[in-house]
Amino acid sequence: GSRTGLIDSLREMRGELSPEETELRELTDSALTKLCAMTDEKFAELELYPDFDQ
Numbered sequence: 001g002s003r004t005g006l007i008d009s010l011r012e013m014r015g016e017l018s019p020e021e022t023e024l025r026e027l028t029d030s031a032l033t034k035l036c037a038m039t040d041e042k043f044a045e046l047e048l049y050p051d052f053d054q
Contacts (some may be wrong), residue, residue, distance in 0.1 A: 003043035007035050 014028045035043070 003035055003038070003040050006043075007032060010035070 010028055010032055014025065014032075017025050017028070
């Protein structure tokens, strides 16, 4: 997926969080901050699905 697609999905998911889910909200906010600060090129370099068989 794309960086912008992930940002959109996280923002949508964040809107569904209950007020009690503070830790998940903080984690989501942190991820959104980092994603918004990076370029599409840097996002493409991320290994989002590590190969645990190596």
